[in-house]
Structures are given as C-alpha cells and as structure tokens.
Amino acid sequence: xxxxxxxxxxxxxxxxxxxxxxxxxxxxxxxxxxxxxxxxxxxxxxxxxxxxxxxxxxxxxxxxxxxxxxxxxxxxxxxxxxxxxxxxxxxxxxxxxxxxxxxxxxxxxxxxxxxxxxxxxxxxxxxxxxxxxxxxxxxxxxxxxxxxxxxxxxxxxxxxxxxxxxxxxxxxxxxxxxxxxxxxxxxxxxxxxxxxxxxxxxxxxxxxxxxxxxxxxxxxxxxxxxxxxxxxxxxxxxxxxxxxxxxxxxxxxxxxxxxxxxxxxxxxxxxxxxxxxxxxxxxxxxxxxxxxxxxxxxxxxxxxxxxxxxxxxxxxxxxxxxxxxxxxxxxxxxxxxxxxxxxxxxxxxxxxxxxxxxxxxxxxxxxxxxxxxxxxxxxxxxxxxxxxxxxxxxxxxxxxxxxxxxxxxx
Numbered sequence: 001x002x003x004x005x006x007x008x009x010x011x012x013x014x015x016x017x018x019x020x021x022x023x024x025x026x027x028x029x030x031x032x033x034x035x036x037x038x039x040x041x042x043x044x045x046x047x048x049x050x051x052x053x054x055x056x057x058x059x060x061x062x063x064x065x066x067x068x069x070x071x072x073x074x075x076x077x078x079x080x081x082x083x084x085x086x087x088x089x090x091x092x093x094x095x096x097x098x099x100x101x102x103x104x105x106x107x108x109x110x111x112x113x114x115x116x117x118x119x120x121x122x123x124x125x126x127x128x129x130x131x132x133x134x135x136x137x138x139x140x141x142x143x144x145x146x147x148x149x150x151x152x153x154x155x156x157x158x159x160x161x162x163x164x165x166x167x168x169x170x171x172x173x174x175x176x177x178x179x180x181x182x183x184x185x186x187x188x189x190x191x192x193x194x195x196x197x198x199x200x201x202x203x204x205x206x207x208x209x210x211x212x213x214x215x216x217x218x219x220x221x222x223x224x225x226x227x228x229x230x231x232x233x234x235x236x237x238x239x240x241x242x243x244x245x246x247x248x249x250x251x252x253x254x255x256x257x258x259x260x261x262x263x264x265x266x267x268x269x270x271x272x273x274x275x276x277x278x279x280x281x282x283x284x285x286x287x288x289x290x291x292x293x294x295x296x297x298x299x300x301x302x303x304x305x306x307x308x309x310x311x312x313x314x315x316x317x318x319x320x321x322x323x324x325x326x327x328x329x330x331x332x333x334x335x336x337x338x339x340x341x342x343x344x345x346x347x348x349x350x351x352x353x354x355x356x357x358x359x360x361x362x363x364x365x366x367x368x369x370x371x372x373x374x375x376x377x378x379x380x381x382x383x384x385x386x387x388x389x390x391x392x393x394x395x396x397x398x399x400x401x402x403x404x405x406x407x408x409x410x
Contacts, residue, residue: 004028004044008037025129042129068133072106074162077138081155091118109133122146137282140299144290154289161285168365175372179379186387191230193394194223205401215397251307259308262335266375271306273367276340278303279313280361287354294321309335326353340364 005019006028016037020028025042032042068076076097083093094117098110109130116126124143127134138158145154202220205212212220248254262268262275282303286296297317301310312333320326327345330336340360347356 004042006032006042008032029125029129068106068109069103070162070166072101072103073133073138074159074166075101076110077155077159077162081152081159084155085152090123123151136299136302137286140286140291140295141289144286147290150290157285157289161281164281164365168368171369172372175376179376179383182380182383183387186383186391190387190390190394191226193391194219194226195230198223198394198398199227201398201401213397213400215393216401219394219397254307255311258306259335262306262308270368270371270375272335272337273364273371275304275306275309275335276337277361277364277368278305279309279336280340280344280357280364284354284357284359284361287357293326293353297326312336337364 003019003021004025006017008016008018020031022028022031028042079097079100080090080093083096084090088096091114094110094114098107098114101107101110113123113126113130116129117123121129122143124139124146127139127142141154141158142151145151198220202223205216205220248257262271264271279300282300283296286299287293291299294317297313297320301313301317304310304313312330312335315333316326316329319329325345325348327341327348330344331338331341343356343360343363344353347353350356
C-alpha cells in the first residue's frame, strides 16, 4: 500500500484535499469518485513532501514524468477535434495525435493518455490521471463535452481559447522588448559615463585646484559612489527581490500586494481589464460548454492570477451558491470594471450568462490591447527623454568644469 494525497472538486465547486492508503492511483481515483467528488490530482505522499521541500528552497521539484507544452496541447486539441469531427473514434484519433507529436516526451505522454482511454476511462479522466500539461480548465471542458456529446466542438473551442491566450502573451512580450532593450542600453551608457569617462577628467580638475561648479561636484560624487558601491547595490537589489518574492508567498502579504497593484493609476487599470478578460473568457467558455456555474467559478478562480481578485470571486461564488447572484457581489468588491459586472448582471437577468460573458471578454481583451499599445507608445519616449536628460546633465556638468578651467587658464 502507498499513501496518496489528492485534490478533488465537490459538486458545489469547493476544493477538497485528503489522503488514501491504497494500492495505486487508479484505486484512489475510484475511491474519490465513489464519494461523489471530481478528482483533480493524485500524488504519492513522498512526492508531495519533496515538492514542498524544493519549493521552500526556491527550487523546482523534479517531475515524475514528461509534460506537454502549451503549443503541443493546442495541437492535440485541434487534431482531436478534426479527427472526431470527421467520424474517427477516440482511440484512433489519439493514436494519430501521439504518432504525429514531434517531441519524444510528448509522444510518451500521449501514448499513456491513449492507454488509459483504451482501459475504459473517459478522456477527461485519462487527462486527470496523466496529469502533466493539462489544467483544470482543460479537463473541465473536456468532461463537459463528453457529457453533452459535443466533444469535437468543445475541443475546437478549447484550442481557439488556448491559441488566443498564447497570442496575447506573445504580443505582451513583444511589446515590452524594445522598451526593455532601450532601458538597459541607457543605464549602461550612464554607468559607462560615470565609471569610465568621468574618472579621466577628475585628476585634471584636482591638479588645477579650481573650485568646481555644484553640478560637476554632484556628478563626480555620483560616479565615485557607483564605482565603489555599484556592485553591492545590484546585489542588494537582487536580495531585496528574492525577499519580496518570499514575502509574497504569505497569503496576507500577497492579498495586500495584489490589491494595491489593482489600484495603481496606470498599471492597475491594465491589470483590472486583463483580469476581467480572463475571468469572462474562462467563465463564458465553461458555461457555454455545459459546465454548471458553481464548478465553473471554482475553475475560473485559477486563471485570475491575482489573490485579491480570487478572494472577491470566492465571496461572489459563496453568494451565488446561496442564490444571491454573481454580478452584484463582484461589483461591490470594486476590483472589476463596471462594464464587466453590468454585462454579467444582464446575462443573469436574461439567462444568457455564458454568451454575455464571452462578449464581455471580447470587449475587455480589446481594451487590454489598446491600453498596452498606449502604454508602450508612452513608455518608449518617456524612457528616451529621462535617460537623455540624465546623459545631457552629466555631459553638461563636465562642460561647465572645462569652461571654468579654460577661464582660469586665461
């Protein structure tokens, strides 16, 4: 017998955790199902302890098996949708997907997935047992598609959902490349001026015994400080970042920090719009695929990426479970855009919560795109002006001193 720890979902969407001392994972999953729960993950107890120990050391735990990358999951969903829509059975479709995978590790994992399906498990159960690479959202949508008999359509929608997320992440990274490179190059130029160029003029000023202008003395002092303590300052900043990251693992600190970030003037607006887009896209996709509201909220909370938003959604889910509706408690939290809560309220009134949530997602995704474009458009000239002013100030301070020496010589 082996002790297995599990995470499961109750019918009301609540997360349950526990442990069973049974022969293998299949027996644990069967036991969880007999208790009326939906298994999410099953892990041997020693693996759980190892993972927690490695997390405490800020090191990644060693995976017990290969995992699928995001692009591979998208390809799997898309190809399965095409094969099943063309009338192929699930076993043959999985065999095709496994054989067409480009990475050996992906072929092994997809082969295990197919073996579990051939043993009589549903695709969602097989994904749950296989574990690596599949999120609760993906498993929940597949389970809903199997229950409603619309698995090909659900897989196509899921592939489109994942592709949309990948495009948004790629566009954000692309938008930040140029400002990041500009910032690094500008800081490097300033450091070079202070530590390499400026020290060559300092002995000349000292030999002539001239009284240097105040800007020149400030620049010389800054260059001396950077030369002596610059490396220590970088190390201190790194240590401060590590300490902040460790502090954010504390729930109360993370809750305060995420709430503060949502209320910042510019970054907060983008964060609120992005959080609303993720919530509405996930919730709408789940509801339109046949998942009930409470389990859908339990899955949607994992995609928010903000502890304050998760707390607000949990409170709203509690009221929705008691029949109080979803939109009103989300609006009272003050963390989500009014446009989103108004559309969700309209969806509740007209029994069209899923479609209107998807419509809200489109609106907020477009809003995020526009805000990021504006932010990037302002960030690049802002960095250029600030860094240019600093470089011009350093050069001007040197020129003032040189002009003073020239006057003294005359």
